[in-house]
Amino acid sequence: MRILDEATVTAALDYAGAITALRTALTSDFDPADDATRMSAPLTRGEFLFMPSEIGAYAAVKVLTVTPDNPAAGHPRIQGSCLLLDSQTHRTLAILDGPAITNLRTPAVSLAGVSDALTGRFPDGVRMTVFGAGVQGLLHVEAARAVVEVREVTVVVRRPGRGEEFLAGLSVLGIPGTEVLGGDGSGGDSPDLTRALEQSDLVIAATSAAEPLFDAAAIRDDAVVVAMGSHSPEARELPSALLGRATVIVESRHTALDECGDVVLAIADGALTIEDTVTFKEVVTSGGAVLADDRPIVFKTSGMSWEDLVVAKAVYEEVS
Incomplete structure (x- = not known):
């Protein structure tokens, strides 16, 4: 299992590569209309966000926390990780920095x-x-x-x-x-x-x-x-x-x-x-x-x- 931090994510893929990857996925049989529903759950000081999906050989879930009071205390408002799995065995392949994936994806x-x-x-x-x-x-x-x-x-x-x-x-x-x-x-x-x-x-x-x-x-x-x-x-x-x-x-x-x-x-x-x-x-x-x-x-x-x-x-x- 790989652990890929913010620096690794940022160095591995630029915006041109991410744009190409997204457009390539849409030329396959996958239809976003079939994507899993995003979910949330309350926390005492914020909320959890859960974003599961499966395409071909991979499954993933990005889990983030949103903590509104964090910036005033010098901490990020959004934190979390993305878990990447083999879709056949559900073996964990990597844990990636969640905000870095978000800032690249969005x-x-x-x-x-x-x-x-x-x-x-x-x-x-x-x-x-x-x-x-x-x-x-x-x-x-x-x-x-x-x-x-x-x-x-x-x-x-x-x-x-x-x-x-x-x-x-x-x-x-x-x-x-x-x-x-x-x-x-x-x-x-x-x-x-x-x-x-x-x-x-x-x-x-x-x-x-x-x-x-x-x-x-x-x-x-x-x-x-x-x-x-x-x-x-x-x-x-x-x-x-x-x-x-x-x-x-x-x-x-x-x-x-x-x-x-x-x-x-x-x-x-x-x-x-x-x-x-x-x-x-x-x-x-x-x-x-x-x-x-x-x-x-x-x-x-x-x-x-x-x-x-x-x-x-x-x-x-x-x-x-």
Whole structure:
């Protein structure tokens, strides 16, 4: 049995490799609609999250703890491990660092779902706008670079200076960056935000927001939008009007209805039906042919167990 820590996971697989592994899995007989259900259980000071899956020769379960008070005490909010098994004998093959798998998997999924659109629409590179100055925002920029050149990035924040660390990370990557405020003080988008969105080819929403982050009218018809921050049927980062005029990609339709407020609330508003959506698997197996050329593309993700298994398998095979 191998024990693969954060450094080993990070060194073994980059975003390009993770994107390829995810897309390859979707070209097999596996259908995410058949993936095992994610589960949770309460803890005194947080909760357990259980993410089981089985594909071919491998089975896996990622077990994480979410401890809201930890950051104030200097500890990670999310901790845990991913257990990789032989699916025939259930022999343990490896224990991998859970947050490292999550930080690799999450941006890789986002970009794997929209890579056909990005390379087809923007072969010369993209201008990005990222909502959220946390870890996932910058990781999504890194993952985007595995698909297409990133020419510049705007980070949207609620308070001046919140994007300082994000911008420092962009500088290390050699990418020009700008911070803008999301609101204008009266509940509307700031002029700087509207201008940034009108110029953006790729928009990433990586926040804990429960209400739409921007006005749908600012999104161009050729833009690509990924929303991965909210994981509740009652919360959304995107306005219904955007989903109503976009091609909407979901990881699976049942997951979208169970966990994705952007989709659930757009349906409730009458802007969308679940039958209007296309799945991650349909996008990959068609080479992007199911994506209309004259509409924005929205990929709403919440994460699924099979994605952790695929990334863990790729890491394990790389180091074995």
